[in-house]
Structure formats: C-alpha cells, structure tokens
Amino acid sequence: MLVKTSRNILILFVIFVLAIFVPDFYWKIFEKNIRAPFVLYSPVIHDFIISKFDDKTMVRMDNEGNLLTRDEYEELEPLFFYRQIVMTGKMPDSLDGMEIDIQELRRNNFSYRIKPDAIEEPFIQLYPLLESKSGRAKLEMPDEFIRLQNRCEFINCESNEVVEDLSETFSKAFTDIGFKFPAAKIFGNPTTRKPFDEGYFITDSAGDLFHLKRVKNKPYLKKVNRPNGVNVKYIVVTENERREFYAILVSEASKIYLISYNDYEFINTPIEDYDYRVHELMMRGNILYRSFTFSSDDMIRMVVTDREYNKIDQYDEEWISRENTSAGKFSKMVFPFTLSIIDAKEPFINFYFLFSDTRALIGIFISLIIAVILYLRKKIKLKFIWIDYIVILLTGIFGLIAVLLVRYEE
Amino acid sequence: MFASIMYKEWLKIRWTYLGGAVLGVFIVFEIFLNLGQIIEFNKANSVWNYIIFQKYLFYSDFQFLPAFIGLIVGIAQYFPEIQDKRLKLHLHLPMRENNLLLSMVAIGTVLLIIIYSFLLIGLSLVTLIYFPYEILVSLLNTVLPWIVAGFVIYFIAAALFIEIRWARRILIGVIAFAFVSMFYYYMGYDSFNKAIPVFTIIALSLSLLILLSGYRFKRGTK
Known part of the structure; x- marks a missing residue:
C-alpha cells in the first residue's frame, strides 16, 4: 500500500515538474516576439503616430498607415523628441498657438508608469520620513524609520531603538485626526533623489486616506476626502516641480484619479476599460496634452486629453496574442x-495554472490510446493500473510521460 | 529496536553532521561580521534603505547552506547502505522494511530540523542586533524556501542512493534538480509567502519516495 502511494507520489511529482518545464521549453522554441506598438499624439497633425517592429525592423507610420522616415516621424512630435528637434534646428516657433520655450517644454514633460506587479509588491513596512523643509538644497535620509502598527513609532537606525519624543508627538497627531491603526498601505518615494518631498499617502485600517509629511520635525497630517465609493488600491506620489497633482490614484474599481494640489481635490480622468490587474499603465504629459496608455499582451489603448483632462482622441489597436498564434x-x-x-x-x-479548453481532449485521447496499446502489449491487468488511466485522463501528455517513466511495479 | 537503529544511523552521520553544523555556524558568523562591517562603513539609515527598498539580502550567503547540509547528511546516511548492498542486512532485521526505511528518514529529518533551527536562531539573533522585527520576519519568510529545499535534497538523496537502477536514478535526479531550482528563483524578499505551504506539502510527500526505491532494492537484490 505504502509502496503504491510512493509510486503515485513520484508520478504526481513528475507531472508537476513536467507541467512547468515542458510548456516553458515549448515556448522557448516557438514563441515569436510580439511587441506592443509605441504610440504618440502629434501636436502638429493632431493625430496619432505609431512606431512598431515588423519582424526585426522598426516601422514608423501615421494613423492612416503612411510610412514615415525617422526624421519625419520625430518632427511630428517635437515635444517628445525635443532634444533631437532642437539639435536639427527644426523646432517650430509655436504649436497650437502656444509659443515654444525650451525650458518650459522640458519642465512640463513627465511620465509615470504603473505595472500590475507593482501594485501588490511586498515591502517591509518601515519607511524613512524625510524632513520636507530642512532648509537644505538637497534632501537627506533621516536617522529614523517609521512604523505604523499600534501607533506612529520612530526607530533610530543606528541604535535600533524607538525614539520616544518623536513617536509621542506624531502618534498624538494621528489619534487626533481619527487615524485607525494599523496603517493598511503606505505610498511614497523613500529616496533623496527627487526635487522635494511630499511624504506619504497612507490608508488606515478603515480605508481612509491621509497625507503625512515631516515639516521641521513636526507632523503635517491631513485627511484626504475621497469621493463616495472611491477605495484606494494604489497610489503613485509624483513629487513633480509643476505641483499640479500630488499623486495618481488607482481605485479598487480600476478608475484613475489625480489628487490635485488644490485642497486634495480628486480629478477624474476619462479612462475606460482599464484593469490594474492586467494592464500596464503609462501616463505622459507635456506642455499641451496629457495621455494615458494602457496595454496588455494583445491590445493597446491610448487616450489623449487636454490639460484639463477633457478627452480629445483615442487610439485602439489589437493583435493576435501568443495563445492565438498557430503555436x-x-x-x-x-x-x-x-x-x-x-x-x-x-x-x-x-x-499559476493556465487551462486549455475542449481542444485538450484531442491530446488526452491520443495519450490514452498510447497507454492502452502499451499496457495491452505488456498484458498488465486493469485492476493494477486503472489509476494510471485516470491520471492520463486528467493530465494528458504529462500523465502519459509520467506513468511511462515511473512504471508499474508488479 | 528503534533506539538501536537511531544509534546506528547516528554513528554513520555524526562527523558529517557536526561538520555541517560547524560550516553553518561559520557562515552565520560571517554574515554577522559582514553586517558589522557594512554598518561601520555606511550610515545605518542607508543600510536600512538598501535592505528594505533595494531588497538587498544581507543573508544571501545562507542560501545554499541548508541544501548543502541536506545533501551531505543524505550521502553520509545512505551511501554506505549501497556499498556491498549493506541495506540487505537491515532488511532482515525483525522490523517491517517500510518501517525500517521510514525510521531512517525520520531520524535524518529530525537531525536536520535540529541543525536548521539552531542556525535560524543564530541568524535571527544576528538580525535583531541591528534591525527591528519586521526585517527578521521578512528574513524568515525568505529563508524558509531554502530550508525546505534542504529537506527536498535530503529526501531525494535517500531515494536516489537506495534505488538500484541508473535509469530511475537519472529520472529522479533530473526531476528533483528541476524542482529544487524553483526554490532559488529570486524576486526579492517575501516572494514565496503565498506558495510556500504547497511547496512544503510537496517536499514532505517526497519523504515517502524512499519506499519505492526500497521495494525495488529488495526485489532487485533477491
């Protein structure tokens, strides 16, 4: 009995490993590189321009499909390729009636990316709370990290001990404002490589959103009022010198909002069908437009808005995903x-399982026939190997390979 | 009967086991010295920052230690059994063969649990000297798959050495190698938190593989 169990364990073990490595090898051999097109919105022709790989060569075109040379392509988006366009001296004096000032143009270009795997990425829940008004030209890493469990604790990195006075002051601010410990999620940029510090956006255990900063060693803590029904999933704190919005917020319902510097007002964005679980999102901005691009392995959508986030245009493209190629x-x-x-x-x-559909019956059927032929030739009675057939029925080719490798012991 | 088997197994592996323990202590001590040096040469806050946000594993030297200990204990315990087919003698002892084989594996497993716990306690103490408990928790979460890999290698070593046919040995070896390589997939700390229960169940079930090899051994050497 135990020996039989031992054989079955070995079979399952072989199936487990085969189901991981065999498809992996299969795709290493047959996978074709399908790259998403790169889409920009041209302020010159007020339409999309696209670059993509056709096999190994880069192809650039306008939205009608007319091929463009690299120079033509770049000249259609002088805000994005401004370094190149300034170098060739082809920067227009004005665009959309706005005079072009290179300094302003550079200051207004920004981009932020939100990848699905970043949203649940595990981090040790200790954060440096930078001094945001130190009076120094450069930001400095503080000597303490904060912990938001039962209260707001400052832990000195050198001594590994809690700093009581700072912890008391900050904890009081948290309880005074109605923060429910422990913190659920903490969002911010724990680095000194940024122009200034906006601290952290924090959700408490009740789901409320707060903004925490350290200003001259005193707490700056504000509750951020969310529109009804907006629950925070993820936040990117921007810390951009234009100081237009503090952060990009993705809600549980996959809606995208911007938290404005105007009293934390939520700015709606006209983005539909975005899903933070599957799409990679890229938000870009320049002196004239904002754009939100999201893509998965078989589609891309780009929504262009004006600087007030009113939708101007939308680009959609789909292609055949890996699953739908002949391989x-x-x-x-x-x-x-x-x-x-x-x-x-x-x-x-x-x-991560990926199940096939009714097509899998073909492979399972063939695997079963092979097993029946082999077992009949060996004249093994069904009562000893019926479990092998069940294994093959459930796991197809993996089961067949496994039962053939780990043969029945008489 | 069990006590005498235990004594016999201990005689086989004691020097290897103590050697593994010495190596383990040496590596934990080396991690301790390295940390001290890193903190001496850098500001503590930038070390914390590097560990938490750059996901620097200051204990990465520990990575292959449990696997190595599992391997040498497995070799010391089971290699002598196939020299001159000594296991055949044991199978004549007044004890059912499955129980005998499982006792051997159980003894090795308990010894591994002791040595791994001992090393983890050392590593935890080193960590708590410099860092708060959050960093220790993430360390334990991250080290756990490496420990489980140590048990997998031990169980596989048992099944491999007792097995008599090379074809089967190669099969188990290749499949086990592929499986063990998964435990070393690096995605930063805490990345195994969701998968480790299933990996542990699979690992524990592999402790029974020795029975099939034992059965084949008995049949093959009659």
Missing part, C-alpha cells in the same frame, strides 16, 4: 493545462 493553438491541444511559478503580472511566486 498557441497547437499547445492548447497538446497541453490540457500549463503551470508556471511566475507571472509577469504578479509579484509573488505561486502556482
């Missing part, structure tokens, strides 16, 4: 499922 269709027949311990959209190692 993908064949894999659906061969593998009833595949398993991976990593997923580009997830920050954790886990067991």
